[in-house]
Amino acid sequence: MISSTNITFLLFFVLLCSSLVQSLQELSLDLAIKEEQPNGTLIADLTTHFPFFANNSHGYLVKFVRSCPNIYLDPHNPFFLRAFTIDREQLCPYERTCSFHCQLFLQKHDIYFIQLRFNIEDINDHPAQFRKRIYSYELDQNLPLNYHLQLEQAEDQDYLSRHTYSLNISSSSSSSPFPFRLSYDESNHLLELILVQPLPSSTRKYAFALIVDNDEGKEEDRCLIELKILSSEQKNSSPPEFDSKFYQFVISDPNQTFVGKVHVQHHEQSRETHDDKVYYRLISSSEQTNDLFELNERSGEIYLRQKPSQLSLSDMYELFIEAFYANYLSSLTTVHIAVNLTHSTSSSASTSQQQDYFIEILIPKLFQKNASNPSQIHLQENSTVPLTLLQLFISSSSISLLNVTLTSALRLDFRQYFSLKQLDSDDQQSFELVLIRPFDYELIQHFHLDFVLTSHNFTHKSFEVFVENINDCRPEFDENEYRFEVQENNVVPLLLHTFHVFDRDQMDNIVYEMQMQDDDAFVLNSTSGHLWIVKSLDRESRAQYSSLICAFDQVFRTCSSLVIVVQDENDNICSFNSSSVTLNVDENLPPHTLLTQLQAFDPDQGSNGTVHYEFVSLTSYLTVDPSTGSLYTSPSHVFDYELMQQYSITVKACDNIRSLPSFCCYLQVNIHLNDVDDNRPYLTYPSNTNQLFVINYSNKSMPQLKAFDDDIETKNRLISFEIVDGTLNTSLSIDRQSGQLHLVDDHNLPLYGTLVVSLSSRTLVYLTLLIHDHRTDPDRFLRLQE
Numbered sequence: 001m002i003s004s005t006n007i008t009f010l011l012f013f014v015l016l017c018s019s020l021v022q023s024l025q026e027l028s029l030d031l032a033i034k035e036e037q038p039n040g041t042l043i044a045d046l047t048t049h050f051p052f053f054a055n056n057s058h059g060y061l062v063k064f065v066r067s068c069p070n071i072y073l074d075p076h077n078p079f080f081l082r083a084f085t086i087d088r089e090q091l092c093p094y095e096r097t098c099s100f101h102c103q104l105f106l107q108k109h110d111i112y113f114i115q116l117r118f119n120i121e122d123i124n125d126h127p128a129q130f131r132k133r134i135y136s137y138e139l140d141q142n143l144p145l146n147y148h149l150q151l152e153q154a155e156d157q158d159y160l161s162r163h164t165y166s167l168n169i170s171s172s173s174s175s176s177p178f179p180f181r182l183s184y185d186e187s188n189h190l191l192e193l194i195l196v197q198p199l200p201s202s203t204r205k206y207a208f209a210l211i212v213d214n215d216e217g218k219e220e221d222r223c224l225i226e227l228k229i230l231s232s233e234q235k236n237s238s239p240p241e242f243d244s245k246f247y248q249f250v251i252s253d254p255n256q257t258f259v260g261k262v263h264v265q266h267h268e269q270s271r272e273t274h275d276d277k278v279y280y281r282l283i284s285s286s287e288q289t290n291d292l293f294e295l296n297e298r299s300g301e302i303y304l305r306q307k308p309s310q311l312s313l314s315d316m317y318e319l320f321i322e323a324f325y326a327n328y329l330s331s332l333t334t335v336h337i338a339v340n341l342t343h344s345t346s347s348s349a350s351t352s353q354q355q356d357y358f359i360e361i362l363i364p365k366l367f368q369k370n371a372s373n374p375s376q377i378h379l380q381e382n383s384t385v386p387l388t389l390l391q392l393f394i395s396s397s398s399i400s401l402l403n404v405t406l407t408s409a410l411r412l413d414f415r416q417y418f419s420l421k422q423l424d425s426d427d428q429q430s431f432e433l434v435l436i437r438p439f440d441y442e443l444i445q446h447f448h449l450d451f452v453l454t455s456h457n458f459t460h461k462s463f464e465v466f467v468e469n470i471n472d473c474r475p476e477f478d479e480n481e482y483r484f485e486v487q488e489n490n491v492v493p494l495l496l497h498t499f500h501v502f503d504r505d506q507m508d509n510i511v512y513e514m515q516m517q518d519d520d521a522f523v524l525n526s527t528s529g530h531l532w533i534v535k536s537l538d539r540e541s542r543a544q545y546s547s548l549i550c551a552f553d554q555v556f557r558t559c560s561s562l563v564i565v566v567q568d569e570n571d572n573i574c575s576f577n578s579s580s581v582t583l584n585v586d587e588n589l590p591p592h593t594l595l596t597q598l599q600a601f602d603p604d605q606g607s608n609g610t611v612h613y614e615f616v617s618l619t620s621y622l623t624v625d626p627s628t629g630s631l632y633t634s635p636s637h638v639f640d641y642e643l644m645q646q647y648s649i650t651v652k653a654c655d656n657i658r659s660l661p662s663f664c665c666y667l668q669v670n671i672h673l674n675d676v677d678d679n680r681p682y683l684t685y686p687s688n689t690n691q692l693f694v695i696n697y698s699n700k701s702m703p704q705l706k707a708f709d710d711d712i713e714t715k716n717r718l719i720s721f722e723i724v725d726g727t728l729n730t731s732l733s734i735d736r737q738s739g740q741l742h743l744v745d746d747h748n749l750p751l752y753g754t755l756v757v758s759l760s761s762r763t764l765v766y767l768t769l770l771i772h773d774h775r776t777d778p779d780r781f782l783r784l785q786e
Contacts, residue, residue: 028115031081035088036125043071046079046114053079053106061107068102071118081116088120089157096159098122128156128163128213128220133523134532135223139199141231147195149180154213154221165191168210168222168492178209180227199229210493210534224493224523224532240264240278240323242333243446243466250450251308251339252460259293259302261464262333264323265445283320283332293319293337302335311339340460359451359461360393377449377465381441382472390463392420392431392451412447441469442504475501475510475551477560482549487567488539496522499529501551501558509554514562516547522564524549539566540603568605570656573663576600580668583631587642587673591635595622598629600653600665612657616650616666624651631669641675642710675713681759683707686767692782693767695741697749698774702732705739707759720760727753728769743771750776 031044047054062078064071070091074080092098098120106112131152139149156163167182179200180193200207207227213220242264249260264278282295282302292311294303300321304311317337324330367389369378377389417437423430433449444467451461477499484496501510514524514531521535522545531549543566550559576598583595602609613629615622620637624630629651633639639647648671654664685706686693695703709717721739723729731751733742743751750772757765772778 024111024113026113026115028117030117030119032119032121033083033086034121035086035123037083037085039084040082042074043081043083043118046081050114056108059108061105063105065103065105065113068116069100071102071116086120088122088159089126091120093157122159124158124216126157128154128215130154130211130213130221130223133223133534134226134525136226136228136525136527138228138230141199141229143195143199145195145198149193149195151191151193151211151225153189153191154223156215156220158215162216164214166212166214168212169208178207180207180209182211193225205229208493208495208532222534224534226525226528226530228528239331240325241331242323245333247333247335248448249302249335249337250452250460250462251304251311251337252452254308256308257304257306259304259337260335260462261302262300262321262323262335263446263464264300277325279324281322281324283322289317289319292317295321302337308339358394361451361461361463362391362393363463364388364390375463377463378468379435379439379465380468381439381470383435383438385435385438386419387435389418389433389435391423392433394429394431412444439467441467442473445469469505471505471509471553471555473504474556475503475553475558477501477549477551477558479560481561481563483563483565485565485567486533486537488537488569489571490533490536492534492536493523494533496531496533496564499531499549499551501529503551503553505553511552511554513550513552513557514547515550515559516545516562519547521545522547537566539568539605540572542566543605568608570604570608570661570663572602572604572609574600574602574611574653574655574665576653576665576667578667580670582670582672584672584674585639586676587639588676588678589633589638591633591638592623593633595631595633595671598624598631598651598653598667598669600629600667602655604655607658608656611653611655613651613653616652619649621647622649622669629653639671639673641673642679642712645673645675645712647671647673675711675716677711677716679710679716680763681707681709681719682763683757683759683765689765689767691768693769694778695769695771696773696778697743697746697771700746702741702743705734705741705757705765707739707763707765709760718760722758722761723755724758724764725756726767728755732769746773749773750778750781752781 027050029044029046029049033041033043047057053060057079060078062073064073070084070086072082072084074082088098091100100118100120102116102118104112104114104116106114135152137149154163163184163186165182165184167178169178177197179195179197181196183192183194184190185192205228207229209225210222211225212222242262244262247260247262251259262280277298280295280297280300282293292305294305295301296303300323302319302321317339319335319337321333321335322330323333363374363377367377367379368374370376379389417435417439419434419436421432421434423432446467447465449463449465451463478501482497482499486494486496499512503510510529512524512526512529514522516522521533521537523532523534524530525532545562545564545566547562547564548559549562550557581596581598585595598613600611600613602611611629612626613624614626615624619634621634621639623632623634625632631651649669651667651669652664653667654662656662683689683705685703705721707719707721709719711717719739720736721734722736723732723734728751731744731748731753732755733744734740734757735742750770752770753768755767755769757767759765770778770781772781
């Protein structure tokens with residue numbers, strides 16, 4: 001295999017032999033590249049690092065000796081090194097330093113080998129994540145102070161990440177302080193909870209906290225810590241249950257002291273711990289029974305203290321047996337013991353009877369789970385029937401004496417479940433016990449089968465049958481739909497609900513699942529059914545969450561719908577689209593004229609989002625509808641452009657005005673008034689139209705009428721003059737724009753009469769005129785007219 005060094009040497013040797021090559025130099029260059037830069041980012045300009053290339057860069061052959069991953073030469077300028085986007089965590093996972101090498105070849109008259117080393121710099125581009133959303137721990141109540149509970153850190157692919165962890169403890173989920181403090185040793189990457197207070201008493205079974213991971217000050221992920229505090233009183237919440245409320249045993253062997261055995265059900269004794277032991281205690285009904293019988297306190301086996309032959313054949317003995325856990329939760333069962341022994345006057349007769357009367361039973365190994373106790377049969381529930389359980393052999397002389405009984409806490413008929421099938425045999429009778437109806441563990445878990453040959457002889461065989469549970473029942477929720485209402489801005493962590501299912505199988509293998517697309521706000525403990533809210537909810541972002549909550553018992557899955565409605569809280573301030581609005585309004589508008597409708601938006605719901613409008617200060621020019629925000633002109637005052645040209649006022653919109661908190665927003669309303677032609681022009685010269693207007697025409701000039709309009713806008717102030725009537729209307733003319741009077745004929749002076757002048761076709765001015773020259777005395781003329 002040829003190494004890159006050998007290739008370089010070979011290439012050097014070939015080129016050196018060429019007459020075109022004058023020299024060969026080896027150079028090196030270290031370059032730093034930040035990861036996640038865009039494709040085509042310029043990494044280096046070789047002419048900058050090696051200036052001698054800049055003086056004469058044309059004509060060079062530039063190429064990589066071998067292909068360089070993630071780096072390429074600019075096709076337009078081979079001295080530019082460019083890079084593709086590089087992911088450091090993909091290129092060098094879990095390595096402290098990340099670099100790679102390439103070799104560049106340049107040739108013109110001389111040859112250059114440049115050893116390139118690219119160092120990839122890490123950036124914080126990957127979010128840290130905990131492997132699990134919820135971590136559950138069971139702790140003994142008597143843990144010593146300074147106990148260290150090691151936690152799992154959030155995983156971050158970035159090498160240069162700077163993590164800090166904080167505890168977020170909900171005040172609503174804890175009635176006392178959280179007993180641990182959080183410790184993070186960054187140098188050793190050790191995250192721990194350290195016990196600083198004694199664990200609370202059994203009245204408080206849980207302690208909860210939310211651990212938040214911050215990477216360089218930015219929250220990355222969070223997980224819930226659920227601590228279950230165990231005490232001796234908490235280990236069992238219910239007493240053990242016997243598999244039968246009533247036991248009946250028959251003592252038939254005169255040489256055997258074993259009577260029988262009581263047993264508790266094989267079911268979930270405790271969800272907290274699995275090492276609780278059951279103890280048995282004998283409670284006799286009399287001193288006599290206490291002297292006759294003894295009980296193994298761990299196994300539940302009953303024994304005789306003396307030989308059965310010393311017992312009374314006519315008595316029925318009654319015992320009470322208590323089963324209890326170490327925390328003294330207990331239950332009772334009743335045991336009846338009968339004595340049926342065959343007595344003879346001689347041992348030979350006894351031996352003869354034993355030969356004449358016997359019962360032998362053969363049980364297949366399939367149904368035997370305990371080799372040390374062959375009198376137990378283990379039968380799975382819902383077995384396929386018919387099913388042969390055992391073979392029975394009895395003496396031929398006692399066929400008619402065979403009696404089979406089934407004893408259990410329930411009243412069961414042997415013939416409903418079993419068939420005793422006789423088989424062919426030469427010298428003894430053979431039978432098969434066939435199960436014709438399967439047992440249901442949820443109805444019966446344990447019973448006794450007694451085979452007895454009755455008459456003067458009492459030969460007895462007894463067997464315990466244990467029905468084994470299989471997973472044949474679906475778990476059932478107590479609700480078809482769960483609906484919860486949660487106030488937004490809730491504290492975290494918040495325990496929303498604890499789900500429970502009923503499974504008649506009682507196998508304690510329920511796994512809770514939640515099927516929700518956006519589940520970053522919720523965490524479900526798959527074992528305990530605790531549903532936690534680990535993020536503060538915002539109704540304005542999302543008002544409702546829908547999901548399925550499922551329970552899986554490893555065979556059957558049952559689901560119920562889950563709806564979480566986020567209740568509104570007045571946590572938003574209303575807002576207008578802008579801080580101010582400008583309206584152009586004509587003056588003299590009628591009262592109650594709608595100018596505009598102001599609208600403030602509040603994302604809250606109900607009264608929290610309903611705004612009330614009002615003015616910040618009093619005004620006599622405007623009114624506002626408090627519900628709709630409609631802005632009207634006032635019935636008492638109108639806008640007059642000649643008095644004001646602009647008007648401003650502030651409108652306030654407030655939510656939830658009848659309770660607290662109430663938030664307000666403000667809008668500046670600016671009104672620009674438009675001038676309208678609402679004033680009539682009036683004559684200013686002559687100023688008094690009720691007096692005679694005497695005009696002296698001696699200098700051959702006529703006066704100019706003058707008028708004024710109070711409107712401000714120029715277009716509304718223009719005045720036109722027009723003679724419309726009067727006795728002198730044919731003798732005079734007037735300039736329409738200036739109001740200048742002109743005498744049509746001055747040979748008929750003096751002139752005396754009336755003149756009606758229209759101002760802009762809106763005002764009529766009535767004038768009485770006397771026009772004279774130097775030849776006429778106006779006073780004498782007027783006296784003559786009188």
